[in-house]
Amino acid sequence: MKTFPRLLALDIDGTLLAWIKGSGTTHGTVTPRVHAAIQRAHAAGAHIVLSSGRSPHGMTGTADLLGVVAPGSEPLWVVASNGAVVFRYLPGAEIDVVVEETFDAAPAVRAILEARPTARVAIEERGLGYRVSTPFPEGELSGEMVLTEIEDLVRLPVSRVIIRDPEATADDFVALAAGLGLHGTDYVVGWTAWLDLTPVGVSKASGLQHVVDELGLTAADVLAIGDGRNDIEMLRWAGRGVAMGQAIEPVREAADHVTDTVYDDGAAVEIERWFG
Template structure:
């Protein structure tokens, strides 16, 4: 259902997903994958010119997000540090320099064991926060994780509380993981299934929406009603429902579109720029 907005409404916070929203998906790793198009770059800076707060909001680890901030030249020289919501809301940090201001952790061991019982060949990863790499049980396919991958026993990977666990089975499908998560219940955790057989396990109640709420509280005087959120993945559903205006990218799956107030063009047709231009037109 589309929520009505006041006639004079304008976003005071713009929450932007990265992969599939700011960045165009490509088949396989590519040197030019992390490229911000001119229309998206210009639209983001028009929002800044109008006084809006830009918040990057992604399932990526913190170290996988700072390069995107740099590509967008955020923050501007002389401006306050950027707010960033990482790891699907489990980590909130300021940049630069990177300063984690909020982090949620949980005991992931039972959920990981339950998933591996059904997918014993699955890959497991936890970010080594502060280092930028990952502890993994086996190496992930090239281009899927940023930073060094340190081979570690699963018992040690989830031997202490973590903010997020990635489980990946290159031989399964997203539907396989959706069915498995529903069957297991994954008690004590929340989960998000990506475009492929990629499962993110996070603390209960933690999502991009909860991370953005933390940002709004910290800025002061702002709330969900002030936020324009744009995203394309299942991990964006809570954010799109929470924001005053949630917009799904044109290539999103139906359940993501259903959670949004509106659907913009696809990432290949500069959908993020199309939506931002609605509120921050070029002069």
């Protein structure tokens, strides 16, 4: 009898949701095959945990799509903001934040803007949207965007900062983060450059560690699937880390296995190994 995995840690964009090529955004639904595989895993008793760089309110819609949580059922564990926020979710109820890690982002933001003056900065305003230095391209942030001066954006501790520069490339941002010695996670969203800054030591892996501790499990019980640079720590941490087929080489190297691409239902291919 198969006893692994007892928990599925699933990235969203590029893993459960396929990229709309050339747009920087993902489709709004999971495919029937991925949905069915997750349903089988849940029915078999596996915990389903979404783990994303998205803000908490940017993840609840995807949680609803999976069909594994409903009013009156056990709340879903969710790891948001690249591990800085861990919460429990039931449709129709307020998000129950269990963990929120914060940090002083001002020095890092100032250093980035000195190097990339055209960069845009966003801070999540939970439940409403984002406070931004300059509007982001349509569809990239969920909720309302409120224009805010930089110094006001970083005046108080925050859990996550988004840096976006339409004039930069992904490689520019990787080099920028390395050159400045930033503590955070650099990764690519779609076709452009996007950098997330989070508290030192915080990642999807640290967020998931909170979850397994609460559930009486360990990392060895976890199957994690992801496709981005912000998934590297999670894939290394999990008992089995699986990279999506379209992932770049550093992500693939961090994984125990590489599945098919998101366009070929790679998440379902892996989940079906255990819950076929």
